[in-house]
Amino acid sequence: MDNNYRQGFMDKLQAVKFLQGTLGEIALPDGSAATERFSGLRDVDGKIREVRMILDGLDGLPPTLVSGMAEDIDFQANSRRIRLETLARYIRSALKFVDTGAFEKPKKIIHAPPDFSRLTSSVPGLNDELEKRWREAQRCIHVEAYTAAVIMMGSVLEGLLLARAQLSASTAYQSGRAPRDKTGKSPAIHDWNLSTLIDVAADIGWLKTDRGKFSHALRDSRNVVHPWQAVMTRANFDQATCKTSWHVLDASVGDLLNSLN
Incomplete structure (x- = not known):
């Protein structure tokens, strides 16, 4: 042999x-x-x-x-x-x-995104962009570009949280987790970072409390978009990382959509 x-x-x-x-x-x-x-x-x-x-x-x-x-x-x-x-x-x-044919590996399927339209209606063009990123994250996983996949997932979460806050801006501003300057004034919602958006969403109830904690974990992983952050945290993402991140994103999307009911 x-x-x-x-x-x-x-x-x-x-x-x-x-x-x-x-x-x-x-x-x-x-x-x-x-x-x-x-x-x-x-x-x-x-x-x-x-x-x-x-x-x-x-x-x-x-x-x-x-x-x-x-x-x-x-x-x-x-x-x-x-x-x-x-x-x-x-x-x-x-x-x-x-x-x-039982020997063949399963085909790499791209799952269609949920209907984001009820969340994204306040931001023109956002729906198409998030749908594109939802699919792109899956393509990255299929070619083992795991870091890129996590970054894409984090960006989808951020976009949806921003859209949800824009839909109920007055409620978002009233949250005790909303950012404020020394005068007590909050910056415009589109200037809030992902950490703030997660905290506000969990505080109001748009995200379940435990989902907020897991969303912060996805946010931390998403931050490897900065190379120095990847080095400092010794990020070494794999398929398991992406699977966990995907579950967090999918569940968070479900929470946000349910919050509109």
């Missing part, structure tokens, strides 16, 4: 070719085990290890297929025939998944 196989670096076509070749090596045309091609159990076990290595490196196969090989007592039988027949059965099962 060449270096690519040993290191597990193979695509689907290479894997199929290897598995088909191995099946032809261990089984005769009538399906019986080709025991005469293996001098002993050690040779059979070597072939079993090769197949397991291939299956371990392939995404999309049922976990039970690979784990089953490790636990199958037939591979412990003191018989070349039984071990080879068992190996052939696993190979045929793997090839069946390839043929039926």
Whole structure:
């Protein structure tokens, strides 16, 4: 077996070719085990290890297929025939998944955004911009641009919170969490930062209290838009980070939409 196989670096076509070749090596045309091609159990076990290595490196196969090989007592039988027949059965099962398409990775789907229009009506053009960013965040995740995805998600949250505050400006200004200068005057809502928007929304009840806390976590992550902030916080986002951030954004959007009812 060449270096690519040993290191597990193979695509689907290479894997199929290897598995088909191995099946032809261990089984005769009538399906019986080709025991005469293996001098002993050690040779059979070597072939079993090769197949397991291939299956371990392939995404999309049922976990039970690979784990089953490790636990199958037939591979412990003191018989070349039984071990080879068992190996052939696993190979045929793997090839069946390839043929039926079950082996293929799921398509990367872009989920449509919720209807933001009730929130964004006070700011012309904002709805289209937020819908674009909602989709763009997902595209970033699909290509593993995780930092960009988190920044996009944070920007969507900020845009929606700003829009919600604009819809009920007098209520927002009356919040005890609204910013004020030394004279007690609040700056215009479009000048509020994301931290303030989250605090005001949670204070008024547009966001649930716990959602406000999680939204601050998303805000902190979004701040890596500043390179120095990324360095100082040692940000190292991954798919799990994006999944958590997405749940926060999705739930916050639900809160904001419900606040209009």
